[in-house]
Amino acid sequence: xxxxxxxxxxxxxxxxxxVETLVDRPLREIHFGWDRVYKSMNQTPLSGGGIEKFASDDxxxxxxxxxxxxxxxxxxxxDSVRNCVAYARENARQVxxxxxxxxxxxxxxxxxxxEKLDIQKIWKVAxxxxxxxxxxxxxxxxxxxxxxxxxxxxxxxxxxGRYMERAQxxxxxxxxxxxxxxxxxxxxxxxxxxLLHVYHAFDAYVYAFSVVxxxxxxxxxxxxxxxxxxxxxxxxxxxxxxxxxxxxxxxxRSSADAAALASRLCQLIRRDWREKEDRxxxxxxxxxxxxxxxNLIYEAYIDYPIEESPIN
Amino acid sequence: MDFDxxxxxxxxxxEMFLSDGTPREHCRSxxxxxxxxxxxxxxxxxxxxxxxxxNEGITFTVYxxxxxxxxxxxxDCLPRILTAAEWRQxxxxxxQRLEALNRFLKDIYSEARIVEDGVIPVDMIRGCPHYRxxxxxxxxxxxxxxxxxxxxxxxxxxxxKVLEDNLRVPSGVSYMVANRKAVKTNLRRLYRSCRVGxxxxxxxxxxxxxxxxxxxDREEPCLALLTPGVYNSAFYEHIYLAHEIxxxxxxxxxxxxxxxxxxxRTTSGLKRVDVIYRRVDDDFLDPLVFRxxxxxxxxxxxxxxxxxxxxLANAPGTGVADDKSVYAYVPDMIRYYLGEEPLLANVExxxxxxxxxxEYTLDNLDRLVVKRVGESGGxxxxxxxxxxxxxxxxxxxxxxxxPADFISQPTxxxxxxxxxxxxxxxxxxxxxxxxxxxxxxxxxxxxxFCRVALxxxxxxxxxxxxxxxxDIWVLED
Numbered sequence: 001x002x003x004x005x006x007x008x009x010x011x012x013x014x015x016x017x018x019v020e021t022l023v024d025r026p027l028r029e030i031h032f033g034w035d036r037v038y039k040s041m042n043q044t045p046l047s048g049g050g051i052e053k054f055a056s057d058d059x060x061x062x063x064x065x066x067x068x069x070x071x072x073x074x075x076x077x078x079d080s081v082r083n084c085v086a087y088a089r090e091n092a093r094q095v096x097x098x099x100x101x102x103x104x105x106x107x108x109x110x111x112x113x114x115e116k117l118d119i120q121k122i123w124k125v126a127x128x129x130x131x132x133x134x135x136x137x138x139x140x141x142x143x144x145x146x147x148x149x150x151x152x153x154x155x156x157x158x159x160x161g162r163y164m165e166r167a168q169x170x171x172x173x174x175x176x177x178x179x180x181x182x183x184x185x186x187x188x189x190x191x192x193x194x195l196l197h198v199y200h201a202f203d204a205y206v207y208a209f210s211v212v213x214x215x216x217x218x219x220x221x222x223x224x225x226x227x228x229x230x231x232x233x234x235x236x237x238x239x240x241x242x243x244x245x246x247x248x249x250x251x252x253r254s255s256a257d258a259a260a261l262a263s264r265l266c267q268l269i270r271r272d273w274r275e276k277e278d279r280x281x282x283x284x285x286x287x288x289x290x291x292x293x294x295n296l297i298y299e300a301y302i303d304y305p306i307e308e309s310p311i312n
Numbered sequence: 313m314d315f316d317x318x319x320x321x322x323x324x325x326x327e328m329f330l331s332d333g334t335p336r337e338h339c340r341s342x343x344x345x346x347x348x349x350x351x352x353x354x355x356x357x358x359x360x361x362x363x364x365x366x367n368e369g370i371t372f373t374v375y376x377x378x379x380x381x382x383x384x385x386x387x388d389c390l391p392r393i394l395t396a397a398e399w400r401q402x403x404x405x406x407x408q409r410l411e412a413l414n415r416f417l418k419d420i421y422s423e424a425r426i427v428e429d430g431v432i433p434v435d436m437i438r439g440c441p442h443y444r445x446x447x448x449x450x451x452x453x454x455x456x457x458x459x460x461x462x463x464x465x466x467x468x469x470x471x472x473k474v475l476e477d478n479l480r481v482p483s484g485v486s487y488m489v490a491n492r493k494a495v496k497t498n499l500r501r502l503y504r505s506c507r508v509g510x511x512x513x514x515x516x517x518x519x520x521x522x523x524x525x526x527x528x529d530r531e532e533p534c535l536a537l538l539t540p541g542v543y544n545s546a547f548y549e550h551i552y553l554a555h556e557i558x559x560x561x562x563x564x565x566x567x568x569x570x571x572x573x574x575x576x577r578t579t580s581g582l583k584r585v586d587v588i589y590r591r592v593d594d595d596f597l598d599p600l601v602f603r604x605x606x607x608x609x610x611x612x613x614x615x616x617x618x619x620x621x622x623x624l625a626n627a628p629g630t631g632v633a634d635d636k637s638v639y640a641y642v643p644d645m646i647r648y649y650l651g652e653e654p655l656l657a658n659v660e661x662x663x664x665x666x667x668x669x670x671e672y673t674l675d676n677l678d679r680l681v682v683k684r685v686g687e688s689g690g691x692x693x694x695x696x697x698x699x700x701x702x703x704x705x706x707x708x709x710x711x712x713x714x715p716a717d718f719i720s721q722p723t724x725x726x727x728x729x730x731x732x733x734x735x736x737x738x739x740x741x742x743x744x745x746x747x748x749x750x751x752x753x754x755x756x757x758x759x760x761f762c763r764v765a766l767x768x769x770x771x772x773x774x775x776x777x778x779x780x781x782x783d784i785w786v787l788e789d
Contacts, residue, residue, distance in 0.1 A: 093369070094542055097555035101368075108369045153579055250581040301579040306568060310581035 001091035002158045005107075006165040008084035009138040011041075014173075015071060015081075016131035017197055022064055025190075032180065032191050034067055039176035040169070041079055045070070068127065069119035081134065082114050100148035103141060110137040153246060157301075160242040164294060167235035171287040173198060174222060174232070178280050181215065189213045195222070199230045223283075224273055232286065233269040239293070240266050246301075250309040254300035261293050313351045315343075318730060319739050325469050326739065327392050327729035338395045338787055345502045346390070351735055354389070358732045361389045361494045370490045373545040374776050385487055386780030388731040391495055392742060392762050396789040399509070399758055402465065402472060402746060405656030407754045408646060410461050413477065413633045414750065415649040417457035421447045421629060431648050432641045439665070439716055440638060441686055442480075442631025444594060446601055450618050452627045453525050454752075459625040460518070460589075461748045462761075465656070467727040473657045475724075475743065477642070478688075479626060479634040481591045484761035485514055485747045486549035491783040492759065509758030509786040514747065515556025517755045518589075522557065524751035525623045526586045533586035535559035536567070536576055540592050540608045545776075550591050559589060564596075569612030574622045587623040594628045636685040636719045637663050659724060665716035673720040674711060677704045680720040681771075682711065695771060697723050726771055729782065731764060741765040743773050744784060758786035 018033045038045050045067055074080045089111040096104050114134070122130040142162075149155045177195055192213045196202040199222050208225075209217045223232045240262040248255040265286060276282050315329075322331050328339045335343035346354070362384070371382045394402075419426050420437055421444075427434045437443055462482030464475040492511050496503040519535070526533035537559045539550040554561035560576060567576050567585065575582040590597065596606040598613040616622045632638060640661040643654040662669035662680075673680060677696050684692035694707045711718050728739040746760040762782040763773035773779040 090542060093547070093551065094561075096551045097561055104369065105367050109367055112366060157579070246579075249579060302577070304577075306570060306575075306577075306582060309577075311575070312578065312581050312583045 001088045001095070001107075002162040003165040004084040004088035004091065005138050005141060006162050007079065007169065008081050008088065009135055010166075010169045011037075011071060011079070011081055011084070012131040012134045012138070014040075014198060015068060016128050016135065017194060019064070019068065019127045019131065021194075029188070029190055029194075030064065032184075032188075033194065034064070035180060036173065036176045036191075037071065038067075039179065040173040041071075042172070043077075043079065065119065065123055068123070072122075073114075073117070073119055085111050085114055085134075095154070098154050100144065102144045102148055106137070106141045106144050110134065110141070113137075156242050156246045160239060160246070160297070163235045163238040163242065164290060164297075166230060167232060167239060168287060168290045170199075170222070170230060170232045170235060171283045171290065174219065175280065175283050175287065178219075178283070182280075192218045199228065201225075201228055201230070204228055219279065220274070224269055232283075233266070236262065236265045236269060236286075243297075249300035249304065251300045251304035252308070254296050254304070258293055258296035258300055261289060261296060265289055265293075313346055313349055313354050313737060315730070315737050318737050321728075321739075323469070324725045324739075324741075325467050325727040327467075327727050327742065339393050341502060341506055342391065342393060345499070346737070354732060355735050357498045358389045361387055361498060364494050365490065368490070369548065370487070371548050372775050373543065373547070383775075385490075385775060386766060387487075387491055387494060388740075388764055388766075388780060388782045389495055389498060390730055390732055390737070391499070391783040391785045392729045392744075393506075393785045393787060396787055398472075399786045401655070403756055403758075405472070405474075405654070406461075406463055406746060406748055406756065408650065408652065408655050409463065409474065409477070409642060410458060410748050410750055410754060412642065412646040412649050413461075413479065414455065414457055416645045417627070417630060417633050418452070418455045419649075420632065421452075421457075422449065426645065426648055429648070431644050432638070435665075436637055436641070436663075437632060440632045440635045442594070442629070442635055444629035444632070446614065447627070447629035451620065453527075453620075453623050456525060456750050457627040457630050458633070459521055459525060459750050461750070462745045463748070464743055464745050465760075466659070466724055466743045468724055471657070473659050473724070474642070475659055476636070477634040477639060478745070479630040480593060481546075481626070482745070482747065483546040483549050483591075484745050484763075486546075486552040487781045488745075488747070488759055488761040488784075489514060489552070491761075491781050495783040503785075506785060507788045509788055511757045511759035514757045515553065517749055517757065518553065519557040519559075521749040521751035521755065522559075522587045522589055522623075522625055525625060527620065527623065530586045534576075534584060535587045535589065536562045536585045538562055538564065538567070538588050538590040538592050538610075540596070544591070546591065553589070557589070560585075564592070564607065564609045567610045567613075569610060569616055572616060572619055572621055574610065574613065574616050585622065587625065589625050594631060597624075597628060636661075636683055637665065637716075640719070659721050662720045664711060664718040664720060667715075669720070670711065670715045673718070674708055676720075677708060679723060681723050682707060682718055682720045684717055685719060686717065691776070693772070695723065698769075698771075723771070726765075726773075729762075729764070731766070731782070733766070733768075738768070740768075741771050741773065742782060758788075760784050 014037050021030050021033055070077055072081045089107050092104055092107050192215050196205050196218060201221060205221055208221060225231045226234050228234060243259050243262050320326055320329055320331060320333060329335055365387055366384050370385050372385055374381050374383055426432050427437060458479045462478040462484060465472050466475050489512055522535055523533055535557060537550055537554040539561060541563050550561060562576050567574055574585045576585050592608050595603045596608040598609045599606045600611050601614040617624055640663055643658055646652055646654045662673050664670045664673055680696045682694040726741040726743055729742045730737040731740045742762055742764050744760040744762045746756060749755040762784045764780045764782050765771055765773045766780045767778050
């Protein structure tokens with residue numbers, strides 16, 4: 001449930017920033033934004049074609065409408081905002097008796113609102129306000145959960161899901177940015193500034209460095225700063241901490257492996273990040289290890305062999 | 313609001329009004345309260361009630377050709393009121409009926425004396441698809457096959473009648489409670505002054521009942537509610553009940569059989585389960601015994617059940633007692649097992665496997681309701697007076713082909729109650745489904761899921777066929 005909501009919230013935030021660029025930003029920046037969204041999601045734009053590079057304003061706006069629809073409402077796109085919220089709701093329905101009624105109502109209301117909308121309706125007025133509202137509702141859900149849920153194993157697993165997703169999304173968007181930067185022989189300052197906004201980190205950056213945006217410094221901040229709520233390191237630390245709070249699962253070997261892997265990932269960022277020459281390779285490794293971690297957690301707590309399982 | 317356009321018909325019992333248009337005495341407070349309320353306020357109330365169902369996701373699923381559609385249960389905001397005396401009649405009548413049905417099940421899965429004594433023809437039992445040979449001789453805890461029962465009752469000018477016994481996995485109780493919560497908050501002053509019997513303690517009573525059935529050596533029995541899953545029509549109810557009774561909500565894949573016991577997977581290991589309130593049909597319970605292609609059940613479950621290491625509520629095989637043909641014999645069962653006259657009447661039923669009943673049914677198709685014995689939810693039914701001659705002819709062909717699959721009943725004039733339809737009070741046909749629980753004793757909450765045929769003139773109250781729900785207030789003495 002929280003994985004899907006984290007994904008929906010992240011995508012909404014990317015789309016909110018992206019539709020804001022449509023108002024007055026140059027075409028290059030708009031194209032960069034769409035490419036980054038799709039790459040970070042490991043998807044290609046519709047029919048493999050998508051946005052036509054450096055076309056006219058009219059074409060770009062028309063393409064943007066189609067892409068926004070695909071990412072927001074398309075039922076055949078498993079990662080669309082609508083689908084993520086629907087999957088989260090379906091998960092919530094299954095555990096409805098373990099979550100507060102307020103949590104369910106909050107999520108269900110968001111789902112019902114999305115069901116009544118389509119791209120035409122949101123595009124007519126101000127699409128950014130639709131995305132802002134959806135982000136607000138997802139945040140409200142997290143707030144209601146924070147305020148109402150008993151801090152038992154269910155809560156821990158919910159948190160674990162959220163941080164797992166956040167770590168993967170974080171690594172993915174950084175990788176997309178770096179790949180495009182490399183391919184285009186350097187991106188613009190505005191692209192990196194925009195990335196800071198994706199992480200709600202622009203003010204933190206200015207505070208830590210300066211108003212001059214330096215790609216390396218941006219990367220350092222977004223990857224290693226433990227005080228930044230969405231930094232990669234913070235997500236990985238939170239994963240390790242939740243796993244430790246949950247304790248070993250019925251499959252003790254997989255749970256030990258999961259805890260060890262989470263701890264290794266933290267170490268990789270804390271100790272090795274700044275010395276690493278090839279930072280892109282490090283992020284690729286984090287991404288792959290997060291997938292591995294997901295499988296280990298599943299084996300440790302859900303799909304464990306019954307022969308070795310303790311009986312309560 | 314006013315009732316100027318409200319339609320009364322001498323042939324149809326009205327739940328609120330006498331035939332001269334004056335309100336029944338026990339409905340007077342409601343009537344006067346409604347008269348005082350501006351229609352705009354009632355419309356807002358109806359909207360609030362509907363919205364509360366929508367936001368809380370109180371839904372059911374309708375299976376279409378392509379996909380399952382989740383729908384909000386339509387609810388009418390005007391309550392239907394029953395007196396304490398009326399409720400007592402229902403209570404004792406249904407208690408008597410459930411006792412006889414449990415004895416019948418125990419009998420036919422052991423000595424089958426009722427068949428031997430010629431009260432029920434043997435082919436009626438053998439021909440019933442819900443008769444489970446696998447249950448022959450299986451000891452059932454306390455002899456209680458049916459722990460949860462939802463009986464459909466209708467009222468005509470002749471009084472209450474039993475339309476159907478639902479003894480397998482009766483649903484609707486969550487809507488009964490949800491209707492109550494939604495309606496009472498909107499009519500709070502009237503509700504408080506009326507002294508209405510509580511239905512919201514149903515979960516507590518169900519929990520007590522299930523714990524009474526648990527193996528006696530288990531001090532703190534572990535309860536689980538087995539659901540077919542999120543796409544099941546009654547999934548909302550499964551979540552609600554699991555929460556109310558403190559049971560784990562599980563699917564078949566969450567359970568396993570090991571060393572003669574049933575366990576559920578948890579994130580901290582396996583946990584032994586003592587009682588399963590199953591909301592999965594017999595056919596899907598155990599692929600090793602029933603349908604081998606079932607993914608909803610638990611392989612080996614029946615072997616644990618037969619060994620007495622798990623309680624299933626309701627027991628497998630109870631469907632034979634709510635078969636639409638066997639239904640016709642329930643009054644005889646009451647006489648046979650209890651030596652009493654039935655306190656609640658059956659609806660006159662023609663069993664089409666009997667040649668004379670088939671002939672009668674075919675001759676009177678335009679006046680009868682014909683039902684398939686194996687169907688429920690209003691599917692596969694012909695309402696003769698509302699059908700076209702072509703529909704009746706097509707149905708007659710089916711009847712002639714497999715008479716044993718059908719029963720027929722007269723088209724009952726189900727009672728009507730006022731409902732808010734398009735901003736006005738309009739009369740709609742209603743029935744009621746009270747829920748009985750049988751543990752060490754029989755328990756019933758004073759209330760029921762009242763189903764309403766929301767389409768004008770329709771007699772079909774099933775939610776899958778355009779029906780909705782309504783709160784029932786049972787007044788205390």
